[in-house]
Amino acid sequence: MTSRGAEPSLSGWTLCSAGGCEGVTGSAHLLMTEDARVLVDAGLFQGPDEEAANRAPWPFDPRSIDAVVLTHGHLDHVGRLPRLWADGYRGPVFATAATLAVAEVVLRDAARIQAEDLARARRRARRAGIAGDPARPAYADNDLEAVLARGRSVPFQRRFTVCRGVHGTLGRAGHVLGAAWLALDGPGGRVLVSGDLGDADGPLHPAPEPPPPTDALLIETTYADGHHRSWEATARAFAGVVRRTLERGGNVLIPTFALERTQAVLNTLQVLEARHAIPPSRVVLDAPMGERMTELYRRFPHTLRSAIADRLAHGDDPFHPAGLEVARGGGAARDLRDARGVVIVAGAGMLTGGRMLQHLAFHLGESRNALVFVGYQAEGTLGREIVDGAERVRVFGNEVEVAAEIATVDGFSAHADAPVLDAWWRASRARVVVPVHGEAAAREALAARVVAAGGVARRATLGVPLPL
Ligand SMILES: [Zn+2]
Structure with a gap:
C-alpha cells in the first residue's frame, strides 16, 4: 500500500x-x-x-x-x-x-x-x-x-x-x-x-x-x-473561591463530568477541609452517573496514586468530604432551593444538560452564590456562554440573571x-x-x-x- x-x-x-x-x-x-x-x-x-x-x-x-x-x-x-x-x-x-x-x-x-x-x-x-x-x-x-x-x-x-x-x-x-x-x-x-x-x-x-x-x-x-499550573496552585485557587462563598453564606455550584472530575473535586474538598483551608460544610453530590463512577474508583484502586489506594485498602473513603450527602431521586434541587452554605456537585460539566441546570435556575441569580468551573467549556455550550460574561442566560426556557460570582479554576486537567x-x-x-x-x-x-x-x-x- x-x-x-x-x-x-x-x-x-x-x-x-x-x-x-x-x-x-x-x-x-x-x-x-x-x-x-x-x-x-x-x-x-x-x-x-x-x-x-x-x-x-x-x-x-x-x-x-x-x-x-x-x-x-x-x-x-x-x-x-x-x-x-x-x-x-x-x-x-x-x-x-x-x-x-x-x-x-x-x-x-x-x-x-x-x-x-x-x-x-x-x-x-x-x-x-x-x-x-x-x-x-x-x-x-x-x-x-x-x-x-x-x-x-x-x-x-x-x-x-x-x-x-x-x-x-x-x-x-x-x-x-x-x-x-x-x-x-x-x-x-x-x-x-x-x-x-x-x-x-x-x-x-x-x-x-x-x-x-x-x-x-x-x-x-x-x-x-x-503548560498547567501546579496542583498546589490549583488547590489554593479552588479553596479561595469555596471559602469566600461559604463565609458570605452563599452556595458553591460546581458542574463536573462524571468520570475523574467528580472524584477529583470530592477528594480536593476533603483534603482542603482537613487542612482547614475551607470551613466544614454540607456537600451535596446530585449526580447519579458521577456516583456510579465514584463507586468504580473505589472498586479499581490499582490505577490510583498509592496514597489514595492505601486509604481505600484501609476502609477509608478518599471521595467523602465530612459533610457529604449523596442525593437520591431527582428532588435535590427543590430541597436545596432556600439552602445556604452548601457545596453542590452535579453534572453536566459544560452545563449541556444534567441536574446542575435545576440548581442553576434557583441559585445563579443570587450574588452571594458562586458557580465554579473546573473544566474546559467548549464553544456553543451554556458553560462557555457564562464564562464569556453573559449577563442573562436561558435555563429551561426561562431567562435567569447571572448574579452569582463566576470563577474558573484551571489546573484540574x-x-x-x-x-x-x-x-x-x-x-x-x-x-x-x-x-x-x-x-x-x-x-x-x-x-x-x-x-x-x-x-x-x-x-x-x-x-x-x-x-x-
Ligand atoms: Zn480521555
Whole structure:
C-alpha cells in the first residue's frame, strides 16, 4: 500500500484513522500489518459541527478487523463501539477491567440519550405530520449488549495475544480510571499508542508510566502547546473561591463530568477541609452517573496514586468530604432551593444538560452564590456562554440573571501538558511520531519539536493509509 509520496514504513505498521487524528474527538485508529488489523478505540465525534461524522461510513470494512483494543472509557474513545458491531465487527474488545467497567456505564448512558433523542424526533415528526421514521438509531440495543459481552480484560504490563502475529502490552496512562497506553508488537516492529496521557501531579492518578522503546508512536496532543499550573496552585485557587462563598453564606455550584472530575473535586474538598483551608460544610453530590463512577474508583484502586489506594485498602473513603450527602431521586434541587452554605456537585460539566441546570435556575441569580468551573467549556455550550460574561442566560426556557460570582479554576486537567508530553515521546525513542488527538496548532507544535530533535513527524489524515 502506498500513500503520501510512498514514505517508507519504519515499523511495519500502517495507520488508517477513522477519527481523532485531526481533532480531539472521535478517536479510532486502525493499525495494520500485512495480515493483521487492530482497531485502537472506536470513539464518538462530539461537538455541534462534528456529530454528522458519527454517521459517516468507516474508511475500512469493520468485518475485516481482527481485534479492538480500548485505551480508556471516555465517550470520545468508545462511543462508536456499538455501531462498529452493528456494521459487522465480530471480534474481541480488549481493555483493562476498569476501562471495561467505565465503558459499560458510559455506553449505557449514551444509549439512553440516543433513545430519548429518537423519541423526541419521532414526536416532533408526528406533530408535523411527516410520514415514515424521521431518524434511524446508529445501533440497536442488542448491538450494545453483544459488543459489551465481547469485552476481555487485560492486566497492566502483561503481554497478551491481540490476534495472529500481534502482541499487546498496556501501561498506566494516568488519565482517568483504567486508562492505558498500548504497545503493539507485529512482525515488522512496534507501534505505541499513547491514548490520553494524564498530568504529572493530578490529585488521583500518578504520572503516566514511562513508555517502552518503540519504532513508531501515535501521541495525543490535547495540551501540546500549553503548560498547567501546579496542583498546589490549583488547590489554593479552588479553596479561595469555596471559602469566600461559604463565609458570605452563599452556595458553591460546581458542574463536573462524571468520570475523574467528580472524584477529583470530592477528594480536593476533603483534603482542603482537613487542612482547614475551607470551613466544614454540607456537600451535596446530585449526580447519579458521577456516583456510579465514584463507586468504580473505589472498586479499581490499582490505577490510583498509592496514597489514595492505601486509604481505600484501609476502609477509608478518599471521595467523602465530612459533610457529604449523596442525593437520591431527582428532588435535590427543590430541597436545596432556600439552602445556604452548601457545596453542590452535579453534572453536566459544560452545563449541556444534567441536574446542575435545576440548581442553576434557583441559585445563579443570587450574588452571594458562586458557580465554579473546573473544566474546559467548549464553544456553543451554556458553560462557555457564562464564562464569556453573559449577563442573562436561558435555563429551561426561562431567562435567569447571572448574579452569582463566576470563577474558573484551571489546573484540574486530566491531560498531560507540553513538558510531560515531550518527556514521554523522548523516552519512547520513537523513530517516527504521529501527533493525534489535538487541534492543528497543538499537533504542529509537537511535530516541530520532534523534527527539531532530529526525529520524523508524520501527519495522519482521516481515512488515508499512512505507513509508520
Ligand atoms: Zn480521555
